[in-house]
Amino acid sequence: MDVYLKYYDLLEQPPEATLEEISKNYSDLKTLYSGDSIEITALNSDFSQELQQDYLSRLDDAYEKLKLLLENKKPVLVKKTVIMDxxxxxxxxxxxxxxxxxxxxxxxxxxxxxxxxxxxxxxxxxxxxxxxxxxxxxxxxxxxxxxxxxxxxxxxxxxxxxxxxxxxxxxxxxxxxxxxx
Amino acid sequence: MKRGKIWAVGGGKGGTGKSFITSSMGTALALKGSKTILIDADLGGANLHTFFGLNRPRYSLSDFFDKKVPLQEIILQSGIPNLGLITGSIGSLDSEGINHAQKQKLFRHIRTLDADHILIDLGAGTHNNTLDTFLLADNMIVVTVPEITALENMYHFIKSAYFRKMKFIFKTYNLNATIQDLWKNRASHNISSLKDLITHLKESSDHIRNIFDSEMSGFAVHIIVNQVRTPRDILVGLNLKSVCMNFMGLPVIYSGYSRQDDAVQKNINSKEPFMIFNRLSPVVKEVKTMTENILTGTNISVRKDLDDGCLSKIL
Structure with missing residues (x-):
């Protein structure tokens, strides 16, 4: 379970977060660290391309692992609209x-x-x-x-x-x- | 005698609104009934007194440094109950001329001031005197604006403060040679940032790791984003929290933001304390929120679905 806590940390979410919250944060973080926002650009030498690549791949990995974990644990409990063709x-x-x-x-x-x-x-x-x-x-x-x-x-x-x-x-x-x- | 909580407001770049935030948070604390003293430590460009409509203050820190008047005796009335003011030396052309003994004496006097809260307004830049005053505080606060140059200076300021504290701590453990050698030969150790240096040191021995855990883990800076114009600007604080942790290895707290409001400038120019004269501005509530958050050490709660829309919808 420790390793999963690390994934939650990376996605900046508490362990009780839902898959929906995690997905939202994942896409926010991905946008923040892939783009050229002022918060990132101002980092200058603290944010090299290697650091960026390393971070993004760890982020992707963490998201995939948590997604698998949560999808198997809790099916999405929403009423599907039955399509009657x-x-x-x-x-x-x-x-x-x-x-x-x-x-x-x-x-x-x-x-x-x-x-x-x-x-x-x-x-x-x-x-x-x-x-x-x-x-x-x-x-x-x-x-x-x-x-x-x-x-x-x-x-x-x-x-x-x-x-x-x-x-x-x-x-x-x-x-x-x-x-x- | 009770010891008041010391708040220091810095941030690297000039013109981000440090004095405005300091005077407003001080007013918010005083209005809540806490005995509060503001100190203008911007030795090169003191103007905190102007926010209270005082243009030729009777006493200033010059009296403390040059005439040896005790700090407690140069507190001016701000015009607001519970709020005292110690002004900086106006027009002093030798702002970096405070020597080590004078600095230590000032810190000693600040610690013995009779107040619940002591708020220190720092000047721009990362001069050692500024960093040392920042590190003196119980609540270390940086004020920035959502502009790239301000963020660059803010990152540099936080890193410089951390590095200076780290050097102090290592000195007390007789390890200052270790850290200096390591930084001098950083290329051969593959160290290119403060974060790398911290990681390297922590991995070098259990002893050093324990020092970090016991002495440095409390280092947390409170961030205030001033002059926000759009909802996206509000998210800058959240992003800074993530960026500081991920790429500098330093925890920060996003305490709050305040919006750009022309009414603020109008109040300053007419020498009216903003928090008293402009109760209708949303900035008043925003200042109160950030003050509460700093008191309790909590992050401001921000909805993450803020769209690029109109700020006036968020109240």
Missing amino acids: DSLSEWINSIKCFTGVALKSIRERMGVDLKDIFAATRIQPQYLEDIENEQFRSFRAEVYLRSYIVEYTRFLSLDTQKVLADYLPRYRKFHGHNADT
Whole structure:
């Protein structure tokens, strides 16, 4: 971790800085030390070309390392706008039954991550995954599952009523079947 | 007896507004109720008294140096409650003629002045007397303007002050020969800057590294950027912080800025203390902010997304 602290130092940011703040400072520093601002020019002999090159390459390196670190640690939690183009909506319309597998493939084709849905709905990714994998055991009462599906379909801009009509009977059948045995 | 905090305001180049900043910060401290004394140590071009509308001061530092009047007895009333003023020698043509004994005596007297804050206005340049007075201070402050020549002189001033302090410290450890030899033969050691010299010395032995850690680590200069005209000028202070650390190896604090305001010059010419007569100028608030920041040793918080727009939008 020590080495990362050095990178934060170089980028003149505290260790709790977000990737956004780091990126902003990185581009500011790069502009400052690449250009011919008065602050730099006035340094005269304290700022040779070698010193400049050395600094800029260390800065680039530090930024790359921190970017990797932060991207793996914390995915960007912003709601992506789902792009629904004609071919996609045509494909969705052709789906006969909205099973868990179908929902998963729609989501993946839209390029939406479960974490994106979590960020917007605060539904734990584990439950979202269970919906897609039809792990009906995870939902003790239909009312929970129902509310999760409403949020999920709204996020993907799907026809909520149609999805519920297809999906919920499968859940009921599972639990009815279980109750029999 | 309590010992007042000493503030020294320097910066290398003349005309950056050192006297204006010193008189205004002193006024801000006095208005807060702190007993404050201003000293004009610009021995060659004393004019701090003019900021308070005094044009022929009764006493000056000449009385202290030539007639041996104690420093405490040549304090003039500035006209502002809690604020005393010791003026420089006006028209003295021998500004560098203060000898070592006189300088030591002045420093001794400054330390025993009865005040909460003692603000010293230094002259331009990097004369040893100026640097020594700067190093005497608890708060070392430089005033610069966003112009290349002022920044050049400011960098030189900060480096000279650091180098002089370093030489003093090494002398007390009987190491002054080490530092002089090293600097004389710097080419063979691949040393081309003060930063290289510091790095080289720190790596030369644990003993020397400890000296740096214990004696030099407290060296931090407060920067004030005066006469800013655009939001970009405000960022100069932030950039200087980065540049001083990265390329000189010296930490600085960006305490504040004040904008270019014609009202300031008008007040000076009509001999009206600016902080009292011009409460509406944004400069008043800016001076108060920098004064608070120096008191607490904090950096001014500046939004980094300042665009090249109109300064009047930032209040």
